[in-house]
Amino acid sequence: MIYEKHYVWSILLRLYHWAMAGSIVALSVTGFYIFNPWTLTNLEGTGLFPMMTMRNIHMLAAYLFTGAIVARLFLFIFGNKQERVWDVLPITPRNIKNLIDTLGAYMYLTDHHDEDRLGHNVLAGMTYVTTIFVGFIQIIAGFYLWLPESSFWQKLGNIIFGTQQFGRYIHHLLMWYFLLFALIHIYLVIWNDLKNPDGLVSSIFTGNKFRHREVK
Amino acid sequence: MTDTPERTIPDPQLNRRSFLKGCTAVAAALGISEAMIPKLVEAATSAQRPPVIWLHFQECTGCTESLLRASHPDIARLILDVISLDYHETIMVPSGHQAEKSLHDTLDKYAGKFLLVVEGAIPTKDKGIYCKIAGRTAMDILAEVAPKAAAIIAMGSCAAYGGIQAASPNPTGAVGVQDLVSGTPVVNIPGCPPNPVSFMGTVLHYLTFKRLPVLDNLGRPLFAYGRRIHDHCERRAHFDEGRFAEEFGDYGHRNGYCLYKVGCKGPGTFSNCPSARFNDVDVWPVSVGHGCVGCTEPDFWDTMTPFYERLPNVNIPGIAGITNIDKAGKTILGVAAAAVGIHAAIGIGKSMVTGCGCKDKK
Numbered sequence A: 001m002i003y004e005k006h007y008v009w010s011i012l013l014r015l016y017h018w019a020m021a022g023s024i025v026a027l028s029v030t031g032f033y034i035f036n037p038w039t040l041t042n043l044e045g046t047g048l049f050p051m052m053t054m055r056n057i058h059m060l061a062a063y064l065f066t067g068a069i070v071a072r073l074f075l076f077i078f079g080n081k082q083e084r085v086w087d088v089l090p091i092t093p094r095n096i097k098n099l100i101d102t103l104g105a106y107m108y109l110t111d112h113h114d115e116d117r118l119g120h121n122v123l124a125g126m127t128y129v130t131t132i133f134v135g136f137i138q139i140i141a142g143f144y145l146w147l148p149e150s151s152f153w154q155k156l157g158n159i160i161f162g163t164q165q166f167g168r169y170i171h172h173l174l175m176w177y178f179l180l181f182a183l184i185h186i187y188l189v190i191w192n193d194l195k196n197p198d199g200l201v202s203s204i205f206t207g208n209k210f211r212h213r214e215v216k
Numbered sequence B: 001m002t003d004t005p006e007r008t009i010p011d012p013q014l015n016r017r018s019f020l021k022g023c024t025a026v027a028a029a030l031g032i033s034e035a036m037i038p039k040l041v042e043a044a045t046s047a048q049r050p051p052v053i054w055l056h057f058q059e060c061t062g063c064t065e066s067l068l069r070a071s072h073p074d075i076a077r078l079i080l081d082v083i084s085l086d087y088h089e090t091i092m093v094p095s096g097h098q099a100e101k102s103l104h105d106t107l108d109k110y111a112g113k114f115l116l117v118v119e120g121a122i123p124t125k126d127k128g129i130y131c132k133i134a135g136r137t138a139m140d141i142l143a144e145v146a147p148k149a150a151a152i153i154a155m156g157s158c159a160a161y162g163g164i165q166a167a168s169p170n171p172t173g174a175v176g177v178q179d180l181v182s183g184t185p186v187v188n189i190p191g192c193p194p195n196p197v198s199f200m201g202t203v204l205h206y207l208t209f210k211r212l213p214v215l216d217n218l219g220r221p222l223f224a225y226g227r228r229i230h231d232h233c234e235r236r237a238h239f240d241e242g243r244f245a246e247e248f249g250d251y252g253h254r255n256g257y258c259l260y261k262v263g264c265k266g267p268g269t270f271s272n273c274p275s276a277r278f279n280d281v282d283v284w285p286v287s288v289g290h291g292c293v294g295c296t297e298p299d300f301w302d303t304m305t306p307f308y309e310r311l312p313n314v315n316i317p318g319i320a321g322i323t324n325i326d327k328a329g330k331t332i333l334g335v336a337a338a339a340v341g342i343h344a345a346i347g348i349g350k351s352m353v354t355g356c357g358c359k360d361k362k
Helices: A011-035 A050-078 A093-106 A122-146 A151-160 A164-195 A200-206 B016-030 B034-045 B062-068 B073-082 B096-109 B138-148 B156-161 B196-209 B236-240 B325-354
Strands: A002-007 A208-213 B051-056 B084-088 B115-119 B151-155 B186-189
Touching: A011 A050, A011 A164, A011 A200, A050 A122, A050 B236, A093 A122, A122 A151, A122 A164, A151 A164, A164 A200, A164 B325, A200 A208, B016 B034, B016 B196, B034 B196, B051 B096, B051 B138, B062 B196, B084 B096, B096 B138, B115 B138, B115 B156, B151 B156, B151 B196, B156 B186, B186 B196
Parallel strands: B051 B084, B051 B115, B115 B151, B151 B186
Antiparallel strands: A002 A208
């Protein structure tokens, strides 16, 4: 058994991934605070600005998140073979077969692993495309809530959400999608890494994956 | 001539001093230079100023009441004396056929010149039979009057966006003026009730500059609805510093802390309330300890309620009964975590029975 090393994830994709992961953590924590500030600064004139600080972190992380989403949209079209959107959606017979195999494997029905596929399996790819779309909506809702005096965001937000308050509701609701996604994502990544020794977890740090070959 | 302790009944006449005071207040609300005040005065006293027809549909007359309350007599008298109010069901002298005659006289004489003010929503369901005046439906009256107006001012949240009549499930199919009228410019002055200053500012802007003020995407004049309440609130410093009233009557509430946690909708509401204030006594809801309820926003009865919570109770289509998204989110996350645990346990169990399912087993 030998292992071939393959360069799979570009530096931009790895930066995107960690920008997204870090900003989701920061955005969720500060978002919960902004929604329901749990501290109480009863001492006046202390110069503590918890809400202001949380909001500043939220906005900073929001720009990081926006940059990450834009980078991923760019890579969907201009990235390498594994990163392009048509490699991960069930639009070719090869991808549809992979989707069925993946579902089977996740249900412990088969042990099949696509040896010619280095990138995401199609189920993961579909989820990532959905997540990027949800992130896009989340960004529009966020800017609509933050900069409603801007005619552009007001117009766009009014078309999509109707009112500020409904935009706020959607913004809060979609946050739960990201928490749910994070839970399942981390579990399945570890699960896959245990099943198939191709170095899935380390690949998002190093960019390399491994393909194994039997040696006669 | 404004109210003094000796005189609580206002003088029905508008004298020069209160006239100028009213014009100055309006100029301040409009944010125009004091050098423009003489032009406002000139426009307001011009003999050619357009008459106004004021139509009442599905409403509570609260908007009219808010204009007429004697606690802001300068503005009220300015409205009544300066604009030539030819038809207003609440305050006009004629009634019955005489009232209808004065409406039609104005329509004929000033077609294309008069200002139309609409108060209240217009029901459209079942051909609009849920609101009738003089035997005609509101839809019918609006369809007759609106095309002949030079401009329409939708006064109050009902006329602008349907208001409480249009709140879910909207049994009468009530809509705002802008949904029924095309071809005639419509200015929305939402609020429940709106500040009289915003109404008078719009009228005087039209009289002075011969055009309507600049509007936002919801048809509201920017001079009055261009800024968020939250950003001009006197309690904003408490918000930034994390000092909140946790419930009504507690330490924070008594000390004037931010009302965010008791459901103030200031962060999502656009109006000049914190700066223009109400009733010439410099108060507005937040200043007297109650959170903003967001009455200037479309669908505020549906999306701003419950008034003492941050987020609306919206039923997600298809998932009945989920009204608290944080509760739902935690439940879904808990179920997902349990599913992950079961999935992992099945995997471990299977590998114990059949051996390692992984690729590099020897």
